[in-house]
Amino acid sequence: MTRAATIAAMWIALIALPWWLPLIGGYTALGSKVLIYAIATMGLNLVLGFTGGLSFGQAAYFGLGGYGAGMTLKYLVPSTPLAILIGTLVGGLAATILGPLVMRRRGIYFAMITIAIGQLFYFVIVRWNEVTGGEDGLAGFGRQDIHLGNVVIPLTDVNFYYLVLLCFTVAVAVMWTLLQSPLGHTWVAIRENRRRLQFLGVRPERYVWASFAIAGFITAFAGTLNALLFNFTSPQDLHWILSGDFVIMIVLGGMRSFFGPLIGVIIFVVAQDYLSSLTDNWMTFIGLIFVLIVLLFPRGVFGIFDRRAKIA
């Protein structure tokens, strides 16, 4: 199949998902969750796979987006679009503000600092009980029907899935455009060889910052949808364990490939959903996935077919 045909098939499968997923024993909310995580990980992959910055604290912006959306609905206005907008801004701006502390670091340092910053947000959310609900999570809000002129669209499970699919499409279009743009080319060049770029007169830091900030916005965008999925958000959505899960999903699918994270998310989320119903020791299996991917398939599923993804 050509690339275009594959991608067309993917979209058809996604559009038809509410029909076929229950037939094979899945449930629509699982489809929504996969797409939400796909937005988050594809956003993160702008930093991780395309700019080469090892961001290991991305869940913080995901969670902040969720809290932004949830608190908007709970305390400000009962409007789903506004909740998404405000949540995205909250998480995205947090990443933008902290970007300068991150942008000069590389490799291990980048990872450690992003983890630590993520934990800062985690503790702010988990301890600020009065506002965030603390450890118990934020409940007591619900996604609101969408009003388009005179038409009211109730956000049932299936309709919400289509809202998520729409958001996914928008996010994919934005990221695709970015990666085809000079900015995207510069990111990839930074990943490949920071020094070369410096000696072309480019200051890599600013571009790393841009990448980190944009990834923050996109992950936060996904986070808002995640809060709306079950009308609930909790501090675990900011925790470094989730950050680590995001990274392994990307690597699993193939971090050099645009749609790689989507494949990784499908495998990981479905495997987790399935394994945790099957055995108490599912964490061991998830851990084994980490270990085996690293040792045997470092290029991920997509990488197996892509000779560009050189590792060692």
Next chain:
Amino acid sequence: MSAATAHEAAATAAPMAAPQAAAAWPFLQMVNVSRRFGSLKAVDDVSFDMAAGELRAVIGPNGAGKTTFFNLISGLLPPSQGRVIFDGEDITRRSIAHRVAKGIVRTFQITEILPDLSVFENIRVGVETARGINARPWIGRGERIAVNRRIEELIAIVNLTDKARRIVGELAHGDQRVVEVAVALSVGPRLLLLDEPTAGMGDSETEHMVDLVRRLHSDQGVSVLFIEHDMDIVFGIAQRITVLDRGRVLADGPPEQISADPQVRAAYLGEAE
């Protein structure tokens, strides 16, 4: 233009610059520059002039301070003492980016390329940088066509048209170095610093590179300063040669003068035999 008028012109254009009495406009000038690493003086009180349009070689035995010399010009390292002046501006403390904007572009002894990308993509980054658009989050059709045309042009100049879509990391070593030169060329250099452009190359590769350097100098009008160990190349193409030894300038002049210099023969050429 006489030396006196050149002096005056420089003084009005850039009062910071302190041009010395030189035959032509002092394009690149280093004034008593030193660089120390701990107790080691890698570059020791070097003064150096280069005119625009020159094709100049820097030679010297291992550890003579050639690469440090390049690092000081390109801005990778700040000097411990002295000043670096380019095109009438004191750039001693200026950033790498500023120097590149002024036209100083370099390559490295160990090839610095974007290994997982194609030749085309490697050069594209340079072209987009040169056009000042690399922060743009989208690109229009017209711009894209212009960029692609320029990339094809550059690829043609360096004779890599048949390998344009190949992944650079998988190319032969010689081709990789050519790509690096092409990338450097893409940002429109006025002074190109080439650190051992033919290092590790086979005969035909070397020939190709030498031809390329010569053409860049003559056809593209780029001033070239290059470090080279192969004396056949140095004496074959350089218009002028600077000899460094233990961080100091041992001699400086046209090839025939250098090859006749007894000091150079003793310290360097003799040793190389």
Next chain:
Amino acid sequence: MQAKVSRRRLVQAGAALAASTLSSPPILTYAQGETPIKIGMHDPLTGTYAAEGESEVRGANMALAEINAKGGMLGRKVQLVVEDDAANAGLASQKATKMIDQDKVSMLMGSVSSATALAVNQVAHGRGVVYMVTGGHTDPVTGSQCHWTTFRICTTTYMLAAGLAGTLYKKFGGKWYFITPDYAFGHTLQESYAKLLKDLGGTVLGNSLSPLGTTDFSSYLIKAEQSKPDVLINLTDGQDLVNCMKQAAQFGLMKKFPIGGGLSELEVLRALPKEARQGWWTLEWWWDQPNTPHVKEWVAAYQKIHTDGTWPSARTWFGYAGLHSLGLGVAKAKSLEPVKVARALEGLELPDEIKLQPNKVYFRPGDHQLMSSEFPGEDLPDGTYPNLFKVADIVAGDKIALSVKDTGCHLDYKA
């Protein structure tokens, strides 16, 4: 750790991971065409609360066996679908949705952490499925965030405080210092205690809020010691309680003043070294009730199934009573229809062989909270498992619960 609960074994255990990519377990078909009634249970089987979660699942499985032995519900076999929520609210929501949509469960039950209870509360209400909260104590579950779909077995935080306050005041005096876990559960518990103390005529000397998951309690203990209280009220729970008590013991504080607290559990008592196993606490159920009918038999039945030397805890009883309550509700409603089941559960009284405690135990109609007893008493430092606690009193739930009006609950049945 053996004697695994009957988890969802709808697939061959050997099914390869690779095959799972997009496929899902085939629906098990019964030879007779009789479809069982499925009940979904979420509980933490991994992570911090795994011990408590496992106890609840064990209890539910005992009830399951009993119900099926008596012919199931409405003449249909009952099947329990257990999912691990890892005490993670997001995962709990996902699993609850999965059980409703994919496994087609008729009712939900479970939870150890309050966060998962609140999260599943939203999902269950959104889909109109009856949800029996077994172990999330936070007040909003049957208070400000109560729903017509939600019922709760374990007591409210207010009831925990009310069960013990009087005893402590009478025994030790009225100047109290509090160490309170800094989240909703702790806050409500402390406020309840403070209110009760005020009514009794005592004073609050101070209150230290300790973040949940605190590993070093020394600064709070220092503050407490400086206030020279009559009683130190330690409201932390679970692992925090273990850490706090261990450190208080090392500081020698037990020799200076008595320590009392909120909730304790058999699981927690077991994790305490003997020098830290001191003070006055409230349990929600205790295995040693010589004068209560059926308790001894029930404990024996538990140990017949679980031969790992463990004893049933309050959590085991939560799971047990939770599933039985659903069964009784369905039987009374003669239907699986959620509204009918919910209406049937309102005011439903648990029979002796299920309530396993004295006093009247029933679901209060106004907020769906089970009025079960509190078991205040004292830790036994020299006891050995399971003799780690001495029950001083068994306080009836409806004597100490806040009135429905004060809970802030308005049930939201559809008109």
Next chain:
Amino acid sequence: MQLLLFNAFNGLIQGVFYALMALGLALILSLNSVINMAHGGFLVIGAYLAYTLSPYLGFWGALIVGPLLAGVIGLAVERGLIRPIYKRSDPLYSLLLTFGLALIIEDLTRTIWGAQGLPLEVPDVINSPVSETYFFITGYRLFVIGITAAAAIGLYLLLRYTLLGIRIRAGTSDLETTAALGVNIYKLRALNFGFGCLFAGLAGVLAAGVLGLTPPMGNSLIMPSFVAIIIGGVGSLFGAVLGGLLIGLAAGIVTTYYPAASEAVIYLMMLIVLAVRPRGLLGEEGLFE
């Protein structure tokens, strides 16, 4: 004021513990170039092994053997899992590998020892306050300080005066040259990793004296030591110790006034240090120098 002093001192004691964790982590980070996300796992292994062994060896025996076994397990893990990925220049892979390892260790611990919390009994000699007034200075806390100091000094002497230590330091500053000089860097890195895990195990046993044992206990203890390393400066073991003490102190002081921020403060402190001095307080100045 007295309360503040109490808490500051108390924070320092806590800092000693962070420092011990950070030291092992920093050791592995500098020579093995691995961010060991499984460090909390090795802590748990050390603690549980000590719990299991203490009925046979007593507390003191378990204190020694538990960490040693954690170190040995570390050696095996290094040999089997970490070594194959040294050649990958991207630190992503070691990060993910150890992350997965952390999940596996936690899950296996739960499967072997149970989810139920377990108590490690500490001998009465060190299990009571040394002074009535300063009741928070318990024998056990002094003991922790003593052991940590001994471990840190021992490590210092090892790095300074033994052949192995000199090689480890050389390898940290320039691995390739060290290899070229004929040192078996594989062995060196393996031993170093083992040492790091031994430190983690030691921290675990010491922690078990004040905390209950649970399978996830390592998770909450690993993050502050990360911060300690960043604040102290990556590449400096002395910095890791300093960072540990500083965040302990900061957390202790903040706890006096605003306990809810006692965790957030160490991350804030990190941000401030990074903004003012990006490489950390003692960053990249070599080992103990």
